[in-house]
Amino acid sequence: MKWEGNRESDNVEDRRGEGGGGGGGGFGFGGRSIGIGTIVIALVGSWIFGVNPLTMLNLLSGGGGQVSTQQSQRPAPQPPESDDMARFVKTVLADTEDVWGQQFKAQGASYARPKLVLFTGSVPTACGAGESATGPFYCPGDQKVYLDLDFFNLMQQRFKVTGEFAEAYVIAHEVGHHVQNLMGISEKVDNARRSQSERQANAMSVRLELQADCFAGVWAFHANTERKILEQGDVEAALKAATAIGDDALQRQAQGHVVPDSFTHGTSEQRVRWFSRGLESGQVAQCNTFEARQL
Template sequence: MKWEGEQQSSNVEDRRGGGGGFGLGGGSIGLGGVAVALVAGWIFGINPLTILGLMEGGGGAPSSQSAPAHPPPANDREAAFVSTVLADTEQVWRAQLQRGGVQYRDPKLVLFRGRIGTACGTGQSAMGPFYCPGDQKIYIDLGFFDTLRQQLGAPGDFAQAYVIAHEVGHHVQNQLGITDKVDAMRGKVSERQMNQLSVRVELQADCLAGVWAHDSQQGKGWLEQGDLEEAMNAASRIGDDTLQRQSQGTVVPESFTHGTSAQRVAWFRRGQASGNMNDCNTFDARNL
């Protein structure tokens, strides 16, 4: 991915505190912890980031809770990459939503370490990047990209870009009112039905990430051979069935909250092939 020298976003807040290095605090959490947090969060209506905080014992990890916000250092290559991808999502979604008569409001992206206070509760770096609709911010501990590469088996810069674009997809859903509609169903439908809604939310965010990939390449031509495969590999590695199989040895379909590896890849490819966000209506799709 030829991203160096491209425009960077002004919407990045660096709350990592005193500078250098990207750690996951007390250490990265294993696949089992990630899977448990994802599933338990939706089943019990608890922020999965809070669950991970309890699993980690709430200590050992440095906190960005009160670190002041400032732009990332100019020589910070990883932050520059994130900022560059974010800037391109801003351009793509402004144009996409404008065609539908909606004004896109840029999200903020917060770099942090360990844990951080958000409008959605305390965020934990071990959860990986996440979006909080309450403050319309994306939160990333950049050490997650080491986990993505080393533990999840998804290397490559475009795999990282896919992760960012997926979280931006959740922001698009929030802008369109989809997030509120789904959240309003919590407590009104069964646990299994809520899980199924969650799957549709996540697959739609994957499809929206694909739409970004399509428009981004159309506008910049910055993808290189193998980049799309990196993104699809990342989508496959974080499917519910794959995570459950690796963490607990068995697969429990009724507990899925994000979709299978095949589904995640298929919906990303659907958005990437068409570049049309109208093709991302997972809620009306009979077969996911």
């Protein structure tokens, strides 16, 4: 992926090494934090506690109670210029800012740029105490993406996924949740889930996650059109990442069989299909998973 020399965002907060977010305890998140990394804690829970990972996923997708956590009022430090990985994150975030800024402007709207918080261990958020084991996530309560860079090592070690564009896909997916929040989609889904059965609520979560995948593809389309960021093998790496974190793939890995009614993020095939749809079309209108007859 070609990214060096492109604009870097000023909206990255470096909270690494601060810790202090563990007061919420356990795995619950208030305010329905949402993200690509919720699958990681499900695997951890299944290995350590013998708990069905899909039970963990259901809790992380909105089944838990509210957790209030006091957020730090200290000025957010910026990552050091010598930190190449942080520079990569800042560049990808800037690219999403440029793309979504243009998309919103074309519709006569203004794009509110999210903050991205780098952390290690734990971090206080408006959605409760965030943990590294959860992987990257977005909190609509404070409009921030939270990322422990060790997650990219997990992608390589556990899921055998490598490449900077695969990592950029993860960031773009979380920014996709921010776009959903700004568009009012997340709130509508949360409201609808409250009156539905667990199976129906899970199905709504799948559509929300697949749309975020599609939005990540929309970002990639426009970023490549404008800045030629893609190199040979990049798309394949991102598709491999989408495949690795499909609900069916994770279930087979963790328990040897799949339970479709418990899916909350979509199958490998679905995640690949919707990311590809956004990447090929570059059109937000093509990402309406909620009216799609077939996912």
